Amino acid sequence: MTGVNFDLQPFVGLLTSRSRLSKIEEDALLALPTQQIEVNRHKDFVTPDQTVDHVSVVVDGVVGRFSQMSDGERQITALHITGDAPDLHTVVLHTDTYPLQALSNATILRVPHGALRTIAARYPAIAEAFWRHCSVDTAITAQWVVNVTRRDSRMRISHLLCEMAVRYEADGGTDVSFPFPLTQTQIGEATGITSVHVNRSVKGLAEQGLAFVADQVVRIPDWDRLAEYAEFDARYLQAKLQPGERLRIVDQASAKVR
Amino acid sequence: MTGVNFDLQPFVGLLTSRSRLSKIEEDALLALPTQQIEVNRHKDFVTPDQTVDHVSVVVDGVVGRFSQMSDGERQITALHITGDAPDLHTVVLHTDTYPLQALSNATILRVPHGALRTIAARYPAIAEAFWRHCSVDTAITAQWVVNVTRRDSRMRISHLLCEMAVRYEADGGTDVSFPFPLTQTQIGEATGITSVHVNRSVKGLAEQGLAFVADQVVRIPDWDRLAEYAEFDARYLQAKLQPGERLRIVDQASAKVR
């Protein structure tokens, strides 16, 4: 990826997949000032307690947001891929920062809080789109709570794979495939199981022909079968919305006060 | 509580504890149309798949937001007390609804989506406050992921108790006490352990003198001791902010475009 210059298009694309924005608003987002950062695999590029003054937008690679225990154990609380803004919430909660780690080599665009606040104040529909983006984040996190409490190890991993497949827009049909650079230790950090047990569970999923996780890639022979096994229901991800389903509340209701 | 008429003051108070709102904006919030509902303990008052057209604001009692598994098992993904709006996110994600259950007898004020969208469109600082409220919700949910994966049963319960103590503004010092109407089965549904094991863990916490959970009330003899045991760090809850720490981004940055 060296030498390539990225813009915010992936981020804007993700926002507009769920929110209705005008051309002017899209252009304003694309004109935001950015600082491009290349991050090597396994590198922490945001550390806790440092008060950040910018948001990190992932434009290439995979990033993990995590919490750290006193004994050094890590729990990954979210995965982020191209287009995601793992800490967009810091625009309104500047003290609530989480460490971010690159799980593959990654490219990040840093966008200053100041510029984001300005654009959110000037274009209410953009503030709304940011709010919606954060709300989907909550829905995903709530599903993780369910995942790690109510499913055994194989189902946990399967559910995680289903989530990522949908977010990569790779779900459905046969021979689904998408990048998945997590080590088995990191899969354990995301699903709450030890790396030893991840190893056995991954092997078990392969034996069952449900999913193959290796070489930083996931292959799913039969999507429906894995989704059923994992009890996966994609609705919470708000993916594949039709244009008519994309909300824009800021002017839809501005007239009537009731 | 029969016969008592509630208003949205608890909700407004929670919003203004983290967001800076003008008197006009506060009054606009208090003038929102509401429908008061009394809900008996253990009753589901929002069920999944029903497209809701209103937000539920808790003004009395305790409410649980949960997900249901195919085998009927429930996972509680959040607890909500007076002032909380468990499904405020449905203002921007109308399809992302979760079942809500009263964990004690509770009083709910229903606020129509239409009115909330109107007020959010008219007062950007209110939209911002809503966004912030949802973002704190995410922070809490992310902590739950950590709680249920990285702590043993006693610590999980302890951490949950610490969270609720802070939200009740009852934390600190000795002999902390606050309402906690969950059955042991529901504590298990919140922390990912069986009711049998909750029973033993609760007893264990009592033996250690760390916390006493009984008769729908929690008593904590020594706050610092329990917080240390649970590895609890309250910062993520954004409680007890000084007035100067409460953000208002919508006009703070509206001038400079940079």
Place this chain on the structure above:
DNA sequence: CGCATATTTGATAGATTTCAATTTATGTGG
């Protein structure tokens, strides 16, 4: 080639679940 990281395997220990019953509260109608 050789160190560091990642994956794999085996054996054992432990925490938690499951299953089954019993006891103890709580609430309601007569």
Place this chain on the structure above:
DNA sequence: CCACATAAATTGAAATCTATCAAATATGCG
């Protein structure tokens, strides 16, 4: 205010999943 039905809390024993400990084998990279 008691009797009954129901819900909640409690206890015991056995079964499981997962963690832990320890080591061997791959893999990647300078």
